[in-house]
Amino acid sequence: MIIDGKAIAAKVRAEVAQAVRDIEARARVKPGLALIRVGNDPASEIYVRGKVKACQETGMAGFEHILPEQTTEAELLALVRKLNVDPHVHGVLVQLPLPRQIDPGAVLDLLAPQKDVDGFGPHNAGALVTGRKGLRPCTPLGILRLLDEAQTRLEGAQALVVGRSNIVGKPVAMLLLERHATVTIAHSRTAALAEQVARADVLVAAIGKAEIIRGDWIKPGATVVDVGMNRNAAGKLTGDVEFARASERARAITPVPGGVGPMTIAYLLSNTIQAARAQLGL
Numbered sequence: 370m371i372i373d374g375k376a377i378a379a380k381v382r383a384e385v386a387q388a389v390r391d392i393e394a395r396a397r398v399k400p401g402l403a404l405i406r407v408g409n410d411p412a413s414e415i416y417v418r419g420k421v422k423a424c425q426e427t428g429m430a431g432f433e434h435i436l437p438e439q440t441t442e443a444e445l446l447a448l449v450r451k452l453n454v455d456p457h458v459h460g461v462l463v464q465l466p467l468p469r470q471i472d473p474g475a476v477l478d479l480l481a482p483q484k485d486v487d488g489f490g491p492h493n494a495g496a497l498v499t500g501r502k503g504l505r506p507c508t509p510l511g512i513l514r515l516l517d518e519a520q521t522r523l524e525g526a527q528a529l530v531v532g533r534s535n536i537v538g539k540p541v542a543m544l545l546l547e548r549h550a551t552v553t554i555a556h557s558r559t560a561a562l563a564e565q566v567a568r569a570d571v572l573v574a575a576i577g578k579a580e581i582i583r584g585d586w587i588k589p590g591a592t593v594v595d596v597g598m599n600r601n602a603a604g605k606l607t608g609d610v611e612f613a614r615a616s617e618r619a620r621a622i623t624p625v626p627g628g629v630g631p632m633t634i635a636y637l638l639s640n641t642i643q644a645a646r647a648q649l650g651l
C-alpha cells in the first residue's frame with residue numbers, strides 16, 4: 370500500500386474547515402493563526418506563504434508578520450508578548466531558523482503555551498514527555514495519522530525512529546510510546562543501523578540523507594514512513610528510504626513527495642483549532 374499523504378491531508382483540512390465554521394457559529398470569532406517570519410530565508414518564505422494560503426483556504430484568519438533580517442531579539446520578543454494577549458490570535462508560529470542574533474529558545478520560552486501551535490516550547494514538550502494534555506508537534510502528529518490511516522498496529526510493535534531532532538525524531542518516538550509501541554531511537558552514532566531496521570515493524574526515517582536506508586534492510590510486512598526531504602543534483606526530491614526496493618518488502622510505505630510533507634501544514638491548522646477551542650472554552 371502506498372500511503373497517500375496528499376489525500377489524507379485533504380481530509381484533515383476538510384475537518385479543519387468544518388471546525389472553523391463550527392467555532393464561528395458558536396463563539397462568533399474566527400480561529401486565528403499568526404505567522405512570524407524574520408529575514409529572507411528562501412525556504413522560510415515558501416513555507417510561510419504556504420501556511421498563510423492554507424489558513425485562508427480553511428476560512429481561518431492568517432496574520433502574517435514579516436520582520437527584517439536585522440530585527441533584534443528584544444523586538445521579536447515584544448511582538449510575541451503582544452500576540453500572546455491578542456484575542457484574535459489563537460496560535461502563534463515563529464518560523465525557524467531565526468537570524469543569528471536571536472536565540473530561538475528565548476522566543477519559545479516566552480510564547481504562551483496555549484498558543485504554541487508548533488508544540489516546540491518547554492511547556493508542551495514537557496507535557497508530551499509526561500503524558501499530559503498539550504499541543505503536540507505537527508509533523509509527528511501527521512506521521513501518527515498516516516500510520517493510523519494505513520491501519521498500522523502500534524501496540525506491542527517494534528518501532529524504530531531514525532533521527533532524534535526536537536521537531537521530528539524525539540516527539541514522534543514519544544507519540545509511538547504513548548501508543549504502546551516498543552520504541553528504539555537511532556541516530557548518527559548508532560552501530561549496525563541495518564540490523565535495527567531489519568527488526569522494525571514500524572519504521573520512521575527522519576534523517577535528511579537521500580536513500581540512506583536501503584530497501585533490502587526493510588522487514589517484510591513493515592510499515593514505513595519516510596520524513597526525509599532531500600533534493601538531488603537534478604533538483605528531484607527524494608526521501609531517506611530507497612523507495613523502489615523498500616516498497617517491494619513493506620506492507621505500506623509513504624512516497625516522497627506526497628507522503629509526510631502535506632501533513633505538517635494540515636496539523637498546524639488542526640492544532641490552531643485545538644488551541645482556539647481551548648481559549649474560547651468550547
Ligand code: NDP
Nearest residue numbers: 508532533534537556557575576577596597598629630633
Ligand atoms: P535534523 O538534521 O535535525 O536531524 C537529523 C537526525 O538524523 C539527527 O538526529 C542525526 O543524528 C540523524 N542522522 C544523521 N545521519 C545519520 C545516519 N547516517 N544514520 C542515522 N541517523 C543519522 O533533521 P530534522 O529532524 O529536522 O529533519 C529530518 C528530515 O526530515 C529532513 O530531511 C527534513 O527536511 C525532513 N523534514 C520534513 C518535514 C515534513 O514536513 N515533511 C518536517 C521536518 C523535517 P545525530 O543526532 O547523531 O546528529
